[in-house]
Amino acid sequence: MSAHTEKEYIYLTPMPVRIWHWINALGIVTLCITGIQIRFPEYVNIFGSYKAAIRLHNTAGITVSIFYAVWLGYYLIVKGNLFRLYVPSTYDLKMGIFRQVLFYFYHFFKGGASPHHATPDDKFNPMQKMAYMGLMLVLMPLVIVTGILILNVAPLREWIILIGGIKLLVSAHFLIACCFFAFLFVHVYLATMGHTPLAHFKPMWDGWEEVEHH
Numbered sequence: 001m002s003a004h005t006e007k008e009y010i011y012l013t014p015m016p017v018r019i020w021h022w023i024n025a026l027g028i029v030t031l032c033i034t035g036i037q038i039r040f041p042e043y044v045n046i047f048g049s050y051k052a053a054i055r056l057h058n059t060a061g062i063t064v065s066i067f068y069a070v071w072l073g074y075y076l077i078v079k080g081n082l083f084r085l086y087v088p089s090t091y092d093l094k095m096g097i098f099r100q101v102l103f104y105f106y107h108f109f110k111g112g113a114s115p116h117h118a119t120p121d122d123k124f125n126p127m128q129k130m131a132y133m134g135l136m137l138v139l140m141p142l143v144i145v146t147g148i149l150i151l152n153v154a155p156l157r158e159w160i161i162l163i164g165g166i167k168l169l170v171s172a173h174f175l176i177a178c179c180f181f182a183f184l185f186v187h188v189y190l191a192t193m194g195h196t197p198l199a200h201f202k203p204m205w206d207g208w209e210e211v212e213h214h
């Protein structure tokens with residue numbers, strides 16, 4: 001670090017969000033791996049038996065659902081800033097998103113700095129807002145609801161018929177799961193594109209992000 005660079009830290013990620021995030025990450029990875037065995041049992045056998053994969057899949061699904069409710073309650077009721085943090089502004093949609101894409105595809109590789117500077121009240125860049133909003137406010141509720149229906153086919157059969165039948169339900173659950181699977185790789189890759197490869201991992205671990213002033 002040069003003599004003209006001074007380090008400063010901001011508290012970006014509160015503990016309940018960090019606990020939720022890592023339990024959720026473990027849960028989603030478990031759901032993806034067990035889901036692959038359940039969907040392709042003739043090719044994949046990681047957990048011994050089909051039944052064991054289903055049992056683990058159900059347990060992980062219920063855990064992720066409960067923690068999703070905790071996450072939602074925390075941001076909606078305790079902090080009251082879910083929409084401010086997660087919903088892109090008009091500026092984000094008109095300009096911010098293009099500046100951010102340009103950064104990820106070009107300026108980053110030229111050693112440039114991100115156009116977005118995280119603060120506790122505005123911690124996500126426009127691309128993160130779009131991705132996290134779609135994931136947490138659309139895909140997550142959908143995958144949970146379709147999962148609950150599949151888990152309770154007999155008692156909820158009228159609801160299942162109403163939305164188009166079991167085949168459509170299972171296909172929708174599988175397609176949403178594919179989105180989560182694809183998200184995981186992009187998310188982990190983009191998370192390494194801070195001013196150092198681990199800069200974005202630090203606040204997800206201890207809450208504090210390092211800000212650099214030049």
Ligand code: HEM
Pocket residue numbers: 013017021024025028029128132135136180184187188190191200201202204
């Ligand atoms: C191995 C798996 C994962 C790793 C290593 C990882 C890593 C990270 C890191 C480093 C951050 C903070 C910086 C950033 O936003 O880029 C983050 C934030 C976030 N991640 Fe992940 N993640 C993983 C899985 C997931 C999964 C499965 C989901 C959702 C289904 C998820 C949703 C989020 C959300 C919503 C945030 C923002 C949290 C907040 O501050 O409110 N992550 N993740």
